[in-house]
Amino acid sequence: MGGFVINILPRSMLNMFRKSFEYLILHNIMVVDFSGKSSNSDGMIAFKMVIGSCRRPTIFVVVPSQASFNLLLGRGWIHGVCVVPSIVNQKLFFWNKDG
Numbered sequence: 667m668g669g670f671v672i673n674i675l676p677r678s679m680l681n682m683f684r685k686s687f688e689y690l691i692l693h694n695i696m697v698v699d700f701s702g703k704s705s706n707s708d709g710m711i712a713f714k715m716v717i718g719s720c721r722r723p724t725i726f727v728v729v730p731s732q733a734s735f736n737l738l739l740g741r742g743w744i745h746g747v748c749v750v751p752s753i754v755n756q757k758l759f760f761w762n763k764d765g
Contacts, residue, residue, distance in 0.1 A: 671741060671742070672697075672726075673726045673727065673740045673743055674729055674737065675711065675737045676731050676732070677708055677729065677730045678733070679736055682736075690709030690711055690728060693710055695707050697727060705729070706730075708728040710726065710728065712725050720749075722747060724739075724743055
């Protein structure tokens, strides 16, 4: 099954959220990238994510990469809020009671 199991935040984005390494919770999680290369992560950090009308506490694994993305949301977050991601449009479509 494809996709991310964890939520990923590049180290470079910590400054954007006005956080530093002292906010990280240390752990021993290894992250494997698309090429199969594994590496240690810097730690974990929790944020209250607000996207559209959805508010959800989210834990991110901080990775020491120079990524071309701001953050990656894992399958658990995406399925938990009933979102349909569009790779083509780079948008999230939320399912609501009105359809």
